[in-house]
Amino acid sequence: MPRTENDIAIVSYAQSPLLRRSENTETEMMLSTVQGAIKAAGLGKGDIGFTVSGSCDYLSGRGFSFVANVDAYGAYPPINESHVEMDGSFAMYEAFVRLLQGDIDTAVAAGVGKTSNSDPATLYTIEMDPYYLTPLGADVASLSALQYRALLDSGKVTERDVAEVVARNRRAAKDNLNAQVSGDFDVDELLAAPYVRNPLRRHDLPPVTDGCAAVVLARGQKAYELCERPVWITGIDHRIEPHLPTMRQDLTSSVSTRLAAEGAGVASGPVEVAEIHAPFSFQELIVREALGLGDDTEINPSGGALAANPVMVTGLLRVIEAAKQIAENGRSRTLAHTTSGPCLQQNLVCILEGDQ
Amino acid sequence: MSHQPVAVVGIGQTHHKKRRADVSIAGLVREAAQRALEDADMDWGDIDAVVLGKAPDLFEGVMKPEMYLADALGANGKPMFRVHTAGSVGGSTGIVGSHLVSSGRHKRVLSVAWEKQSEGNAQFALGGGKSGSIGAGGAFAPFIRAYIRRSGAPEDIGWKVAVKDRLNGAKNPYAHLKLADITIEKVKESPMMWDPLHFLESCPSSDGACAVVFTDEAGGKAAAKPPAWVLATAMKSEPSTFAGRDAVNPKAAHACSDEIYKQIGVTNPREQIDCAELYVPFSWYEPMWLEAHDIAAPGEGWKMTDSGATALDGDFPVNMSGGVLSSNPIGASGLLRFSEAALQVRGLAGEHQVPGAKLAIAQAYGANAQFYAMWAVGSSLDPLGS
Amino acid sequence: MTDTSIADPSNDMEPFNLQFPFTRTLGNTLSTFFSAVAQGQLIGVKVGGRVIAPPLEYDPETGADAGSEWVKVGPRGTVSAWTYVPEPTHLHPVQGPFAFAFVTLDGADTPMIHVVEAPEDQLRSGLRVEARFKEGDEVNGRIDDFVFVPATDPSPSEGAGEPYQAPAEPEIQTMDAYCDLTYVDNAAPVTRVWTQALLEGKLVGRTCPQCGRTFVGAVSLCCVDAIELDESTQSEMPQTGVVTNFTVITPVPYPGQKETEPFVRCSVMLDGTDAVLGQQTIVGIPASEVRVGMHVALEWEPEGQRDVSEIGNGGHGSTGGAVVGWKPTGEPDEPAENYVDRMM
Numbered sequence A: 001m002p003r004t005e006n007d008i009a010i011v012s013y014a015q016s017p018l019l020r021r022s023e024n025t026e027t028e029m030m031l032s033t034v035q036g037a038i039k040a041a042g043l044g045k046g047d048i049g050f051t052v053s054g055s056c057d058y059l060s061g062r063g064f065s066f067v068a069n070v071d072a073y074g075a076y077p078p079i080n081e082s083h084v085e086m087d088g089s090f091a092m093y094e095a096f097v098r099l100l101q102g103d104i105d106t107a108v109a110a111g112v113g114k115t116s117n118s119d120p121a122t123l124y125t126i127e128m129d130p131y132y133l134t135p136l137g138a139d140v141a142s143l144s145a146l147q148y149r150a151l152l153d154s155g156k157v158t159e160r161d162v163a164e165v166v167a168r169n170r171r172a173a174k175d176n177l178n179a180q181v182s183g184d185f186d187v188d189e190l191l192a193a194p195y196v197r198n199p200l201r202r203h204d205l206p207p208v209t210d211g212c213a214a215v216v217l218a219r220g221q222k223a224y225e226l227c228e229r230p231v232w233i234t235g236i237d238h239r240i241e242p243h244l245p246t247m248r249q250d251l252t253s254s255v256s257t258r259l260a261a262e263g264a265g266v267a268s269g270p271v272e273v274a275e276i277h278a279p280f281s282f283q284e285l286i287v288r289e290a291l292g293l294g295d296d297t298e299i300n301p302s303g304g305a306l307a308a309n310p311v312m313v314t315g316l317l318r319v320i321e322a323a324k325q326i327a328e329n330g331r332s333r334t335l336a337h338t339t340s341g342p343c344l345q346q347n348l349v350c351i352l353e354g355d356q
Numbered sequence B: 001m002s003h004q005p006v007a008v009v010g011i012g013q014t015h016h017k018k019r020r021a022d023v024s025i026a027g028l029v030r031e032a033a034q035r036a037l038e039d040a041d042m043d044w045g046d047i048d049a050v051v052l053g054k055a056p057d058l059f060e061g062v063m064k065p066e067m068y069l070a071d072a073l074g075a076n077g078k079p080m081f082r083v084h085t086a087g088s089v090g091g092s093t094g095i096v097g098s099h100l101v102s103s104g105r106h107k108r109v110l111s112v113a114w115e116k117q118s119e120g121n122a123q124f125a126l127g128g129g130k131s132g133s134i135g136a137g138g139a140f141a142p143f144i145r146a147y148i149r150r151s152g153a154p155e156d157i158g159w160k161v162a163v164k165d166r167l168n169g170a171k172n173p174y175a176h177l178k179l180a181d182i183t184i185e186k187v188k189e190s191p192m193m194w195d196p197l198h199f200l201e202s203c204p205s206s207d208g209a210c211a212v213v214f215t216d217e218a219g220g221k222a223a224a225k226p227p228a229w230v231l232a233t234a235m236k237s238e239p240s241t242f243a244g245r246d247a248v249n250p251k252a253a254h255a256c257s258d259e260i261y262k263q264i265g266v267t268n269p270r271e272q273i274d275c276a277e278l279y280v281p282f283s284w285y286e287p288m289w290l291e292a293h294d295i296a297a298p299g300e301g302w303k304m305t306d307s308g309a310t311a312l313d314g315d316f317p318v319n320m321s322g323g324v325l326s327s328n329p330i331g332a333s334g335l336l337r338f339s340e341a342a343l344q345v346r347g348l349a350g351e352h353q354v355p356g357a358k359l360a361i362a363q364a365y366g367a368n369a370q371f372y373a374m375w376a377v378g379s380s381l382d383p384l385g386s
Numbered sequence C: 001m002t003d004t005s006i007a008d009p010s011n012d013m014e015p016f017n018l019q020f021p022f023t024r025t026l027g028n029t030l031s032t033f034f035s036a037v038a039q040g041q042l043i044g045v046k047v048g049g050r051v052i053a054p055p056l057e058y059d060p061e062t063g064a065d066a067g068s069e070w071v072k073v074g075p076r077g078t079v080s081a082w083t084y085v086p087e088p089t090h091l092h093p094v095q096g097p098f099a100f101a102f103v104t105l106d107g108a109d110t111p112m113i114h115v116v117e118a119p120e121d122q123l124r125s126g127l128r129v130e131a132r133f134k135e136g137d138e139v140n141g142r143i144d145d146f147v148f149v150p151a152t153d154p155s156p157s158e159g160a161g162e163p164y165q166a167p168a169e170p171e172i173q174t175m176d177a178y179c180d181l182t183y184v185d186n187a188a189p190v191t192r193v194w195t196q197a198l199l200e201g202k203l204v205g206r207t208c209p210q211c212g213r214t215f216v217g218a219v220s221l222c223c224v225d226a227i228e229l230d231e232s233t234q235s236e237m238p239q240t241g242v243v244t245n246f247t248v249i250t251p252v253p254y255p256g257q258k259e260t261e262p263f264v265r266c267s268v269m270l271d272g273t274d275a276v277l278g279q280q281t282i283v284g285i286p287a288s289e290v291r292v293g294m295h296v297a298l299e300w301e302p303e304g305q306r307d308v309s310e311i312g313n314g315g316h317g318s319t320g321g322a323v324v325g326w327k328p329t330g331e332p333d334e335p336a337e338n339y340v341d342r343m344m
């Protein structure tokens, strides 16, 4: 299909090393990553039409923590700029919409998270309903475990199926230089591990990761000027569901993922590779079903969120991994997925395509 | 290109108060959203997407509260987006919402911005949870001192702004402060908080929310009440600090209004624009912004204030709603500015209406006077008749 | 900076406890529910043809007002999913091992997420449980006023599904919410360089090779040019300067606030440089006598008593407890108009 000035592509990307604990601040990670992505597109900081990042104050425990990160842009003379308290993939969504305004033709979107400063066992209790859940210390692992239990009780999957998800992601991560957790694991041995939140075992949880990622987007002809093989964003949508997991229509199927997949046009062609953001192993199976993917779609060649999980970045990393499959690996149609909130409350789906 | 006209067809806000003891967080945002829907003659089901904005989550102690608020705002099954650009966030929330329509992504979008400051303590949050927080007043007082010296403005300019905005606020049924009996004397005699800023020259700390419904051109033309047309939007940022940065008259502030004026063909803002809602949390920011946005020449902004030009019956009214000095639910404050500009060109501003306003601008700023969001709204798509 | 390096745990800073006592107001629905809880009664709200418990102000499906058609639910209910927490954190409401579960109360159509105190081997979907309420002084009217325990009598709850008559003025109007999180940051390499210099009684700055600006403090990049400033760009800074701007702050009380008297924060331009340090402390002069253009010199805490533990990453020239403050030198003032615009 011929591209128009309304078509928007990823033309370059960069990511920091993904580490259990980085020496550097969010701003420092942003500097090398954002400027790295801009340079990879053959551009300088002054060539970018719009800059947007995603990060979270409560990861660092400081209000306005993103303000210092503007220092990484060299924003003088002043720049067109925005920030979302969301994953970097949502920052990319804002950049995508901003490019559609038509007055600029390049944008950079980033996500950054110094996750290691906080304790995931306690931090996410304050992301929950402040009246009904936070006072109970309802932690994200416990809520995920309830979802997993509901999934097992539905008979759709077994614990063995889920252990196989873990083994496959970790095996795939062996080829990902940035993976924190990788290797060959025996499913029976995984199933013999103790529960941390029955039925979740330690290996069903994501690692704690510090990191940053950035993509440069360009519109229409500009994309061809900046790279050899633009990765066109041919569909992107995101949807949310009621917050309380007990108010969802069906906790074992992700309605919001299905709606986002419809909006992004997933079914209008084959998906060769899907990068699914499933911070808890079993969620990959729920998302995969909601996306309507067949057995011929390769899932998470990067190892996914189980290999590295820098919060506020993991979703944008899925986009980058899916884009790499097109730009560097000869694929022509891939999918990236991001989730946010307890029990897959919010989901973003993005379809990427290369020219034939 | 795909840029399509956008109309504001619904505006709602809460009654802002020091403490809205009668509502939960959900209740607060729903109060504003339901008023906006009612104004637009719509129901929750008519909305395609929701954009939520607020300042730091540390203010209420709820992380990413858009998660908890998703179904409270009727977003089940819809896109929900969360913006956070410091003090300018209310403005950004409006701009991002309008872009979802102008890009053709959605037909009807609800933007909601809020803060419930009484749940916690802003000084605590601004101080990073540590002792010795200088607060926003402490951060901006040096800029104001520099402006006063640079412009040679007399000391009573700040007091005059404080009085003027509170008198406007007294006409606004939703305003937090309604100080109809305020006087220059009272401002001058109020305690010195952040020298040279007195207590009554400073914004209050409020609970409140604001909501706006955007539609495409067809929706705007079909609206029961007059729409406001979004004619231009801009968001500009610069770093917090570096040697030689001019924080009094920041380049980003200029760049933001330059872009707005260029988009709508304004060459003489004071003549061509009917009124402005500018983010003035501390009195002196009125003359400072008049200069930064080229409504007055450098060093001349205070003369507009002094002459009464910025009063409700002046030739360039500023902060008709009473502004941030009358109500300051931080995250919502920017969208309240944007909404007031829209109310003016819709002719629906009630007692604080500028007669015949056709073109209005609104601005919000944040952090170390480094983040800017602005828009221009008109009573028609071509209010200058070009 | 080297992005590839994993932080050495010995560079971890002191844990930072983010603690704050939030007070939430409730609105009618939550007030009605929590007031009923305080009386040992659980309720739901009838909305969209089903009973939601605990009640919401809105129909989560549509956003429509849920109204106030209250319905008695429980105190017994049925577990439909569960997980086990073998080692609770300080934020969990019970100290020993417990379960989280979906509990559908008798008379309700939706489950609630709550605590079940039962041995792990008793937990199963379909387990009948009953609410056990706190009593006497322990009652707060909060969601953690009760936990579920295995029901001694599994039969249906009496009165469940019947209308609940709410008091006109529900007793519980607010909820205390204590935020208690701990953060451990690690000192970035530039922060370590900066604090080490302070311990040695030195100020250091890094000068950008592109724009020539000097950044004093734990700053490793030029925010104008977006380039890294490594140690090769670093030099020692003078310890005298001129006050360019200031404010006197009247402290506002809040939890954790230690300041009680008005205090001065000033900007100081270091002699012979273009660098301005913001938010500096001034000593040896009453607040009312601080002037723009005044010459000042840095007064250090004695060696061995310099505390840099409060200095975090990214502070622009924060000197923490290493210095007493800037003290007037007594030299004649510089003309204020030459400095007042240089607040940074």
Ligand SMILES: [Zn+2]
Binding pocket: C208, C209, C210, C211, C212, C213, C222, C223, C224, C225, C226
């Ligand atoms: Zn430089």
